[in-house]
Amino acid sequence: MPDLxxxxxxxxxxxxxxxxxxxKPEKARSLGLDAWHDLRKRPxxxxxxxxxxxxxxxxxxxxxxxxxxxxxxxxxxxYLTKPDWSDVFGAGWFGYDGQGRSIFARVIYGARxxxxxxxxxxxxxxxxxxxxxxxxxxxxxxxxxVVSRITDIFFGVPLLLGALVILNAFSVRTVWSVVFALVxxxxxxxxxxxxxxxxxxxxxxxxxxxxxxGAGTGRxxxxxxxxxxIAPVIVVATIALxxxxxxxxxxxxxxxxxxxxxxxxxxxxxxxxxxxxTAPFALFFPAGMLSITVLAFIMLGDAxxxxxxxxxx
Amino acid sequence: MTTALETTPxxxxxxxxxxxxxxxxxxxxxxxxxxxxxxxxxxxxxxxxAGETLAVLGESxxxxxxxxxxxxxxxxMPPGRVTAGxxxxxxxxxxxxxxxxxxxxxxxxxxxxxxxxxxSLNPVLSVGYQLGEMFRVHEGASKKEAKAKAxxxxxxxxxxxxxxRVGDYPHQFSGGMRQRIMIAMALALQPDLxxxxxxxxxxxxxxxxxxxxLLAELQAEYHMGLILITHDLxxxxxxxxxxxxxxxxRIVETAPVHDLYASPAHPYTKGLLxxxxxxxxxxxxxxAIKGLPPNLYKVPAGCAFNPRCDxxxxxxxxEIPALHQVTDRDGAxxxxxxxxxxxWKETLHG
Numbered sequence: 001m002p003d004l005x006x007x008x009x010x011x012x013x014x015x016x017x018x019x020x021x022x023x024k025p026e027k028a029r030s031l032g033l034d035a036w037h038d039l040r041k042r043p044x045x046x047x048x049x050x051x052x053x054x055x056x057x058x059x060x061x062x063x064x065x066x067x068x069x070x071x072x073x074x075x076x077x078x079y080l081t082k083p084d085w086s087d088v089f090g091a092g093w094f095g096y097d098g099q100g101r102s103i104f105a106r107v108i109y110g111a112r113x114x115x116x117x118x119x120x121x122x123x124x125x126x127x128x129x130x131x132x133x134x135x136x137x138x139x140x141x142x143x144x145x146v147v148s149r150i151t152d153i154f155f156g157v158p159l160l161l162g163a164l165v166i167l168n169a170f171s172v173r174t175v176w177s178v179v180f181a182l183v184x185x186x187x188x189x190x191x192x193x194x195x196x197x198x199x200x201x202x203x204x205x206x207x208x209x210x211x212x213x214g215a216g217t218g219r220x221x222x223x224x225x226x227x228x229x230i231a232p233v234i235v236v237a238t239i240a241l242x243x244x245x246x247x248x249x250x251x252x253x254x255x256x257x258x259x260x261x262x263x264x265x266x267x268x269x270x271x272x273x274x275x276x277x278t279a280p281f282a283l284f285f286p287a288g289m290l291s292i293t294v295l296a297f298i299m300l301g302d303a304x305x306x307x308x309x310x311x312x313x
Numbered sequence: 314m315t316t317a318l319e320t321t322p323x324x325x326x327x328x329x330x331x332x333x334x335x336x337x338x339x340x341x342x343x344x345x346x347x348x349x350x351x352x353x354x355x356x357x358x359x360x361x362x363a364g365e366t367l368a369v370l371g372e373s374x375x376x377x378x379x380x381x382x383x384x385x386x387x388x389x390m391p392p393g394r395v396t397a398g399x400x401x402x403x404x405x406x407x408x409x410x411x412x413x414x415x416x417x418x419x420x421x422x423x424x425x426x427x428x429x430x431x432x433s434l435n436p437v438l439s440v441g442y443q444l445g446e447m448f449r450v451h452e453g454a455s456k457k458e459a460k461a462k463a464x465x466x467x468x469x470x471x472x473x474x475x476x477x478r479v480g481d482y483p484h485q486f487s488g489g490m491r492q493r494i495m496i497a498m499a500l501a502l503q504p505d506l507x508x509x510x511x512x513x514x515x516x517x518x519x520x521x522x523x524x525x526x527l528l529a530e531l532q533a534e535y536h537m538g539l540i541l542i543t544h545d546l547x548x549x550x551x552x553x554x555x556x557x558x559x560x561x562x563r564i565v566e567t568a569p570v571h572d573l574y575a576s577p578a579h580p581y582t583k584g585l586l587x588x589x590x591x592x593x594x595x596x597x598x599x600x601a602i603k604g605l606p607p608n609l610y611k612v613p614a615g616c617a618f619n620p621r622c623d624x625x626x627x628x629x630x631x632e633i634p635a636l637h638q639v640t641d642r643d644g645a646x647x648x649x650x651x652x653x654x655x656x657w658k659e660t661l662h663g
Contacts, residue, residue, distance in 0.1 A: 205432040212385050212427075213498060214420025215450055223446075227437040 035307040045303035051296035059115035062108045065089070070109040070263055073099035083281050094285045098271060106263055107285050113252075113264040114293055116175050117182070118245040124183035126237045129190020130230070136191065137198025137229075138221055147195070151188035159185050159247060167256050178248055178257050186244070193236050197229040204228070231308040239301030242294040249290050265290045333360035333401075334505055334538045335384070335423070340398035342379050342562075345391060351609040353379040355562035356398070358636070361506060361538040366529070368541045368549040368570070370585075371559035374606050377542045380559075381508045384540075385425050386415045402506075421451050424499035426528075428511040430491035434483035440467075440494050441479035447501035466497040470527060489520035496528055506538040513548055525552055546589055550574065555649055558582050561607040561617035564636065568650045578639045578652035578661040580622045616655070628655050 039045045058065055068091040077092075077100035084092040094103035136147035159182075166181040167173055201207065202225060210224045251257030252266025260267065265286040272282035342354040354376040361367045371377045382388040384400055386407070399406045402423065407415060427433040435443060444466050445459030454462065460479060467475035470493040472486075483491060492512060499507050509528065513521040529552040532539045543549055549556060549570065556573050558566045558581065566579040577583040584602040604621035607613060616634050619625040637657055639650035654660060 205427060205429060206435040208387055209425070209427055209433040209495075209498075210435070210446075212387050212419055212425040213447060213450075214416055214418075215446070216416060219446075219450065223438070224435050228435070 035304075038307040039303060042303050042306070044299050045307075048296045048299035048303065051292065052300060055111055055115055055293055055296065058108055059112040062112065065108045066091075066102070066105045068102045068105040070101060070105035071261060073101045075100045095279070095281045097268065097282050098275065103268075103282060103285050106268055107265070107289050109263045110265045110268060110286060111289070111293070113175055113258055113262055114245045114248060114290070117178055117248040118241045118293075118297065120175075120179045121182040121186060121244040122237050122241045124179065125187040125190045125240070126233060128183065128187040129192075130194045130233055132187070133191040133194025133196075133233075134198055134221060134226065134229075137195040138202060138217075138225065140199075144195070147191060151191050154185065154188040157185060160250065163247070163251055164254070164256050167251065173257065173259050175258065175262065178251060182244055182247060186240070189240065190233055190236065194229065194233050197232045198225055201225050201229045235301060235305040235308055238304050239298055242297030242301070245297065246290070246294050334363050334403065335540075336360040336399075336401040337380065337384065338399045338401065340380060340383065340400065341396040342376070342383055342388070342393060343396055344393050349610045352612060353393075353562050353609055354383070355612070357559070357562070357564055359557050359564065359567070361540055363505065363538050364533070364536045365555070366532065366539040366541060366553045368543060368553035368556045369559060370543060370546065370549060370556055372544055372606055374561075374609060375559040376562035377559050378510055379562075381425070381510055381540065381542055384508060385419060385423065387419075387425075417451075420447060420504070421502045422504050423506045423508065424502070424504040426492075426495050426499045426507060426509040426512045429515045430488065430495045431483060431515075433495060434491060436483055439480045439482055440486070441481075444479075444494065444498055444501065447498060451502055462501075466501055467494070469500070470494070470497040470531075472497075488516050489524060492516060492520075492524050493527065496524070496531070500531055500535070503535055504537060506540070507532065508540045508542070510542045511544070512541070514543075514545070521548065528552070546574075546585060558585070561612050562609070563617065563653060564651075565618065565653045566651065567636075568639075569648070572647065572650060576661055578650060578657045579654045580624055580656070580660055581618050583660060584621075616653070624656055624659065626655070 066089065074096075077096035078098055083095040083103075084090070087093045089104070091102040091105065094107065097103055097106065132147050136144040162185045163178075163181045166184060167177060170177045207220060207224055210220050215224070248257055249264065249266035249269065252264045253270045255270065257266055258264040268286040269283060269290070272279070272286070276283055337357055337359050340354055340357045341352075344351040344353055353374075357376065357380050359367060359369070369377045369380070379388065379393070383393075383395060384407070388395075395408060398408075400408055402418065407418065410418075434440065438446075441460055441463045444463035445454070445456070448454035448459045448462050449456075464475045464479050467479065472478060472490055472493055478486075483494075486494065492515075496512075499509075507528075512528065513524050516524060525548060528539070531537075539552075541549065541553060553570045555567060555569050557564050558573075558579065560581050566573065566577065566582050568578070573582065574586065577586055581602070584600070587600040588602060590599055602621055607617050613620055613630075615628070615630040615632055616622070616625070619629040622629065632655070634653045634655045636651045636653045639647050639652050639657060639661060641647055642662055652660070
C-alpha cells in the first residue's frame with residue numbers, strides 16, 4: 001500500500017503541530033488526587049480532619065494531654081468538687097465523678113475505646129463487606145443469590161438488639177468483643193453498597209476491553225473494577241464510622257458494651273445520669289466529647305462524599 | 314525504535330500468505346431474553362489470512378459485533394449462547410478450548426480495538442499503566458520494563474511527547490489520541506489478528522482518516538490479519554482487501570473490495586451503495602432503503618431482506634437463499650465473489 005503510506009507521511013506533520021498546540025495539563029491527576037484537591041478547599045473537611053487528627057492523637061497518646069491517672073479515685077472529691085476552670089489541663093478542670101476520679105482524665109482516656117472501636121469496626125465491615133460484595137457483584141448467579149439472601153437475613157436483625165444478644169454471650173467484654181459484635185452485624189451494609197457498585201462498573205467497556213486483552217479474573221476484579229467501584233463504599237464507611245462510635249457508647253451506657261476497668265464515654269454517661277440534677281458536669285463532658293467525635297466523622301463522611309461523587313459537584 | 318515492536322523470531326512462525334489465520338464456520342449465536350430468543354448470528358462463514366483485511370459491513374443489529382465478540386470470547390453468556398459452528402484459529406476450534414487457553418490467546422494472538430476509546434480505557438489507571446499491563450500480564454515484565462515498553466508503543470502510534478505523557482490519564486487525551494492508545498494496546502504483543510470493532514465511529518472525520526491509515530500501516534508492517542467491523546462504507550474502501558456484508562445475522566455478499574463497489578451482486582448491498590450521499594447528486598433526494606431493520610426475534614421467512622427488497626419474488630419469501638458463487642456474463646467464476654440472493658444474476662448483470 002504505497003499510496004497509503006505516502007498519505008500517512010503527509011498527514012503526520014500537520015497533526016503533530018495540532019497536538020502540540022493543545023494546552024498541556026499542569027500535572028497528571030487521578031480521580032483520587034482530584035478528590036483530594038477538591039477536599040482541601042472545603043472548610044467542613046478541614047475542621048473535621050483537624051478534630052479527627054486531634055482525637056486520634058488523644059487516643060494514641062493520652063499521656064500527652066493529662067498526667068492524672070483516670071482510675072485513681074479520691075472519695076473526698078465525690079461529685080462535690082465543681083469544675084475548676086482555672087485548673088486548665090489539671091485533674092479538677094472538668095470536676096470529679098462519683099468515685100472522685102478526674103473527669104478530664106477519664107474523658108481523655110475514654111477516647112481510645114471509641115476511636116479503636118470506630119476504626120476497627122469500619123475496617124472490618126469494609127473488608128468483609130467489600131469482599132463479599134465484590135464476589136456477589138462480579139460473579140452474579142448463585143454466588144450473588146446466596147450472598148444477597150445472607151445480607152437480607154442480617155438486615156432483619158436490628159443492630160442494637162443483635163449486639164445485645166452477641167455481647168451477652170461474653171463473660172468478659174473488651175473492646176474486641178464489641179468490635180466483633182458490630183462487625184458481625186454491620187458488614188452486610190457494605191456488601192450491598194459494594195455489590196451494586198461492582199455491578200455498575202462490571203458493565204463498563206474498559207472491563208470488556210481488559211478481558212479482550214487477556215487479563216485474568218483476579219486482575220480484572222482488583223485492578224480494573226475495585227478502584228472504580230470503591231468510592232461509594234468509602235463514603236458509606238466514613239459516615240458509618242461515627243455511627244459505630246455512637247453504638248459503642250450506647251451499648252456501654254446500657255451496661256452491655258464495655259465494662260470497668262475499661263474507660264469509655266458510654267460507661268461514664270451511664271454512671272452520671274443518676275446525678276444529673278446535682279452534678280450535670282459529670283454527664284456533660286463525656287457526652288459532649290462523644291457528640292463532637294461522632295459529628296467530626298459524619299462531617300468528614302459528608303465532605304468525602306461530595307468530593308468523590310461528581311454528580312453532587 | 315528498538316526491541317519490543319521490531320520483527321522478532323515470532324515472524325517466522327507466521328503462516329504463508331493466503332492460508333486462513335482465522336476461519337469462522339457456520340456460526341450461530343442467539344440470546345435468550347425475556348421477550349424470547351433473539352437469533353443474532355445465523356450461520357456466518359468467513360476467513361482472514363495473515364496480512365489480509367476483511368471488512369465486515371452491516372447495519373446495527375446485523376450480528377457483526379456479536380460475531381466478533383464470540384471470536385474474542387467476551388460475549389456475555391448467558392444471555393448469549395453459541396448454538397452451532399466453529400471458530401478455527403490456526404486450525405484449532407477455539408469454542409472447544411478451556412477458559413485458560415482462550416485467555417492466553419486473547420491479547421497475545423488475537424487482540425481487539427473497541428469503538429469508544431474513552432469508555433474502553435480505565436479512568437482510574439494511567440495510560441502507561443494500562444499499556445504496560447499487557448507486558449506484565451502476558452510476559453511477566455517488571456514495572457520498569459513495562460513502562461519503557463509503554464512509552465515505546467506510544468511513540469509507535471505517534472503520540473507526541475510520549476515519555477512525558479505516559480503517566481497521564483485517559484481523560485487528558487483527545488479522542489484521536491485515545492484511539493491510538495487503544496491501537497497501541499492491541500498491537501503491544503504483536504498479535505496475529507486484530508479485530509477492530511468500529512474503530513473510528515466515535516472520531517471526527519479528519520481524525521478517522523489518520524487513525525485508519527495508522528492501523529493499515531501497522532497491519533502491513535507486522536503482517537497481521539485484520540477484521541474491520543464497520544457500518545461506514547467510506548472507511549472500508551481504502552483499507553480493506555475483501556468485504557463481507559451482513560444482514561440479519563447472515564452474510565449476504567462477499568467480494569473483493571473494488572468489485573463490490575463497482576458491481577454489487579445483492580440488492581441490499583446495492584441499496585447501501587445508493588444511499589451514500591454523492592456530490593454529483595446535489596439537490597436530489599437521498600436514496601434510503603425502505604422499511605426497518607429486521608426484528609431478530611422474528612426474522613422474516615425466506616430471505617430476511619425480502620420485505621425491504623424492490624425485486625423480491627415469491628421464492629424470496631419462502632426459501633432462504635444459499636450463498637451462491639457469482640459468475641460473470643460468460644459463466645466464469647469471479648474469484649471470492651458470493652451472493653446470498655436468488656436473483657443475483659439479475660442484480661449483478663441486469
